[in-house]
Amino acid sequence: MHKRVKKRFYLDYAILIPYLFLSILGIIMVYSASSATLASKGLNPNQDALKQAAFFLFGVIAIVFIYKMKTSYFMHKNLIMIAIFIISAMLLLTKFSNLGQSGGGADGWLSLGPITLQPIEFLKIIIIWYLSYILSRRQKSIEHDFKHAIKKPMLLVGGLIALVIIQPDNGGAAILFLIALVVILASGINYMYTSLCLIGGVTVSFLAIQFISVTGEFLFPQRFAYVYQRFRTFSNPFIDPLGDGHQMINSYYAMSNGGWFGRGIGNSIQKKGFLSAAQTDFMFSIVIEELGLIVSLIILAVLLFLIIRIFLVGIRSKNTFNSLMCIGIGGMLLIQTFVNIGGITGIIPLTGVTFPFLSQGGSSLITLSVSVGIALNISADEKRKSFEKQREIAYQQHLELEYTQHHSDQIRKS
Numbered sequence: 001m002h003k004r005v006k007k008r009f010y011l012d013y014a015i016l017i018p019y020l021f022l023s024i025l026g027i028i029m030v031y032s033a034s035s036a037t038l039a040s041k042g043l044n045p046n047q048d049a050l051k052q053a054a055f056f057l058f059g060v061i062a063i064v065f066i067y068k069m070k071t072s073y074f075m076h077k078n079l080i081m082i083a084i085f086i087i088s089a090m091l092l093l094t095k096f097s098n099l100g101q102s103g104g105g106a107d108g109w110l111s112l113g114p115i116t117l118q119p120i121e122f123l124k125i126i127i128i129w130y131l132s133y134i135l136s137r138r139q140k141s142i143e144h145d146f147k148h149a150i151k152k153p154m155l156l157v158g159g160l161i162a163l164v165i166i167q168p169d170n171g172g173a174a175i176l177f178l179i180a181l182v183v184i185l186a187s188g189i190n191y192m193y194t195s196l197c198l199i200g201g202v203t204v205s206f207l208a209i210q211f212i213s214v215t216g217e218f219l220f221p222q223r224f225a226y227v228y229q230r231f232r233t234f235s236n237p238f239i240d241p242l243g244d245g246h247q248m249i250n251s252y253y254a255m256s257n258g259g260w261f262g263r264g265i266g267n268s269i270q271k272k273g274f275l276s277a278a279q280t281d282f283m284f285s286i287v288i289e290e291l292g293l294i295v296s297l298i299i300l301a302v303l304l305f306l307i308i309r310i311f312l313v314g315i316r317s318k319n320t321f322n323s324l325m326c327i328g329i330g331g332m333l334l335i336q337t338f339v340n341i342g343g344i345t346g347i348i349p350l351t352g353v354t355f356p357f358l359s360q361g362g363s364s365l366i367t368l369s370v371s372v373g374i375a376l377n378i379s380a381d382e383k384r385k386s387f388e389k390q391r392e393i394a395y396q397q398h399l400e401l402e403y404t405q406h407h408s409d410q411i412r413k414s
Contacts, residue, residue, distance in 0.1 A: 007068070010380035012313070018306035019372045022357035023059070023365065025299070027052045030360045033271050033279035033286045040273075048279060048360055055362035059369025066373030071381045074374070075321055080133055083126050084160070090119040091163040108169050118363035120164055120172045125367050125374075127157055127180055128328035135187040136321035146189050154180075171351025175335055182331030183324055186314075237346070250275040251282050251344045254289040262292030281352055283359040285344050300337075303356065307333045313379045322378045329371045 031049035039045040073079070093099050094110045110117045134153045135142065141149035157180050164173045237245030237252075254270035257263060268289045271278040278286050288296045307330050314326025333356055340355045342348040354361050356368055 007380055007384070010383040011067075012309070012376055012379035012383070014309045015306060015313075015372060015376055015379060018302050018309075019357070019369075021302060022299070022306070023056050023369075026358040026360075026365070027056060028265070029283060029287060029290075029358055030279050032266050032268070032290060033283060034360065035266075036272050037278075051362065052360055052365070055365045056369075059366050062366065062369050063373035063376065066370065067377050067380070069377065071319075071322065071377055074129065074325070075133055075136075077133065080126075080130050084130060084156070087119055087123050087126050088160065088163060090117070091123070091160075091167075094119055095163075095167055108167055108172070115362075118361070120169060120176070121361070121363035121367045123160060123164070123176060124179055124332055125329075125371055127160065127176060128183055128325060128332060128371075131157065131180060131183040131187075132321050132324035132328055135183065136319075136324055139188060139320055142188050150184060150187075154184075169352075171339075171349075171353065175339060175351070175353065178335050179328065179332050182335070183328040186324055186327040186331075188320075247275065247277070247282065248344075248346060248350070251285040252346075254282070254285040255293075255344075258289040258292050258296075260292050260294055262288070262290050262295065265290050279360040280354055281340070281350070281359070282344055284340060284355045287358065299358075300341075303333070303337060307337075310375045313375060313382065317378065317382050318385070319382075322382065326375055326378055329375055332371065333368075 027049055030052045031046065034048040035045035038047055044050075090110055094108065099111050108118055108120060110119055131153060135150070138149045157176075161173050161176050161180075164176060237248035239245060250270050254268065254275060257269055263269075268278075268286050270289060271286055275282055275285065284296070287299065291299075310326050310333070311330040314323045314330065317323040317326065336353055336356050339348065339351055339353045340359075343350040343353065354364050357365070
């Protein structure tokens with residue numbers, strides 16, 4: 001038999017190259033968006049970019065480690081439950097201990113000495129991992145009794161999302177729910193459920209946004225007042241230009257300043273004190289301002305190419321777990337991109353979601369890197385199985401041909 005081909009020869013460059021391009025561009029843009037503000041405060045202007053670079057290097061190491069693992073390791077139930085226990089403890093510590101830090105109306109950050117983590121970012125991939133595992137093992141149950149098959153998994157996922165809601169981070173909870181929904185809808189349920197969820201989800205979301213925008217002031221308790229303010233100003237931020245609409249207005253100015261070809265890297269006006277969180281939530285506004293609409297669309301195209309490639313790996317996979325993992329990861333990237341772009345352009349209310357790979361955020365970049373590592377591993381595993389199957393078929397055909405020739409020679413000799 002032939003020698004086993006080394007795993008590095010199955011590396012999916014259609015996933016790796018876009019990841020490297022976007023992550024390196026992210027480091028450059030974090031420096032561009034944050035350096036002026038840091039310098040004005042007397043701090044090292046390279047500070048945020050160096051942190052982003054450090055997290056990127058850590059992410060690359062994580063990708064190498066994950067890529068070398070066997071995909072079967074991801075299907076150990078005990079490992080998944082340990083991950084769920086750890087993330088639950090992190091969420092509880094974030095909310096109920098002095099290690100938690102607040103920002104944007106939520107207790108969403110966990111301070112561990114010099115490192116600050118955002119547990120919700122890690123929870124995204126853990127939910128995908130758990131649902132992919134449990135639903136891949138319940139394929140027969142899903143075909144016969146879908147509701148019973150997903151009842152317990154959804155209770156667990158619902159409990160994890162509830163830990164995010166109490167922070168309170170309603171935008172993050174909504175994104176987690178959508179990610180879970182993508183994995184469930186891809187698990188093999190009847191297409192009628194998928195159609196109803198899509199149509200019903202869009203309709204209910206539209207009606208809810210309109211209803212809250214009109215009556216939210218009377219419905220929202222004071223604790224969730226910031227949520228209502230975001231709904232009130234997302235469609236027309238100019239009704240409160242000095243308050244809740246300030247960020248949106250300056251985001252519009254940034255995109256308008258960029259035009260077709262941009263002002264050039266480092267030449268953004270809005271990042272200089274006008275648009276706070278320029279290097280996080282509103283990074284893509286700065287990208288448009290400095291690089292222009294054309295380059296920004298190319299960047300979006302690269303990201304969408306990466307997402308589609310991961311989706312295709314999942315769709316073509318013969319293994320249910322591999323398929324659900326890739327579809328979940330692709331769905332996570334697509335949802336996060338849509339929510340960020342929709343927020344800065346006023347299509348949907350702002351949720352504080354960063355733009356994948358470009359925005360500053362160590363927890364986000366590590367989660368995305370781990371997700372890319374898993375997708376690369378699954379892609380390599382599928383390629384290896386396909387290649388070995390084709391090689392086995394070719395080998396069998398070769399043996400049959402040799403046997404036929406030998407049999408023919410024996411007949412001629414006799």
